[in-house]
Amino acid sequence: MTPxxxxxxxxxxxxxxxxxTLATCNQGIPWATDVYFxxxxxxxxxxxxxxxRHCRNLAVNPCCAVTVHPTVNSWKxxxxxxxxGVAEPVSSLGDKAQGLAAYLDKFPFAxxxxxxxxxxxxxxxxxxxxxxxxxxILLLDNxxxxxxxxxxxxxxxxxxxxxxxxxxx
Numbered sequence: 001m002t003p004x005x006x007x008x009x010x011x012x013x014x015x016x017x018x019x020x021t022l023a024t025c026n027q028g029i030p031w032a033t034d035v036y037f038x039x040x041x042x043x044x045x046x047x048x049x050x051x052x053r054h055c056r057n058l059a060v061n062p063c064c065a066v067t068v069h070p071t072v073n074s075w076k077x078x079x080x081x082x083x084x085g086v087a088e089p090v091s092s093l094g095d096k097a098q099g100l101a102a103y104l105d106k107f108p109f110a111x112x113x114x115x116x117x118x119x120x121x122x123x124x125x126x127x128x129x130x131x132x133x134x135x136x137i138l139l140l141d142n143x144x145x146x147x148x149x150x151x152x153x154x155x156x157x158x159x160x161x162x163x164x165x166x167x168x169x
Contacts, residue, residue, distance in 0.1 A: 001163045010042070013069070014042075016070070017069065017070055020067065020068045021068075022066055023066070025061060031054055037068075038106040044083075044131065045098075045103055049128070064087050065083065067081065067082055068080055078141075078142040079140060080139075080140055081137060083137050084135060085132055085136070087132040090130060096129060099129055
């Protein structure tokens with residue numbers, strides 16, 4: 001698989017699938033939850049309450065994992081992404097603007113929250129924008145053969161080399 005093929009396949013999944021499953025861990029106790037997300041490159045932006053279990057976990061241990069995949073009816077159709085990395089609240093104004101623009105582009109219904117200043121303040125107080133910056137991404141596509149996975153390492157938002165076939169993990 002070429003870098004371009006990997007980027008197109010991963011980008012398509014990130015664009016088409018609305019929610020990711022976010023896995024966190026605190027004191028050896030794992031937790032997983034689904035959240036809506038929007039991608040900017042390979043970085044995934046999501047909103048969540050700082051009081052939620054997963055955000056409390058991330059505050060203690062920002063290392064996490066994510067899966068992004070469609071619902072399918074056969075093992076032959078399984079296709080998706082597995083990611084590991086670090087998630088944290090977005091702090092820079094530039095990242096906030098970029099993440100919000102991507103989020104509103106992917107989820108037009110969210111614009112209603114930001115159209116009314118009162119609702120905007122209420123929404124901001126309830127939810128914080130976070131970003132997952134992956135360090136590794138695996139693309140699984142059973143259409144290429146059962147258990148067919150290709151992986152890349154990510155450094156500063158960019159692939160560190162071409163995708164490599166992953167035999168087992």
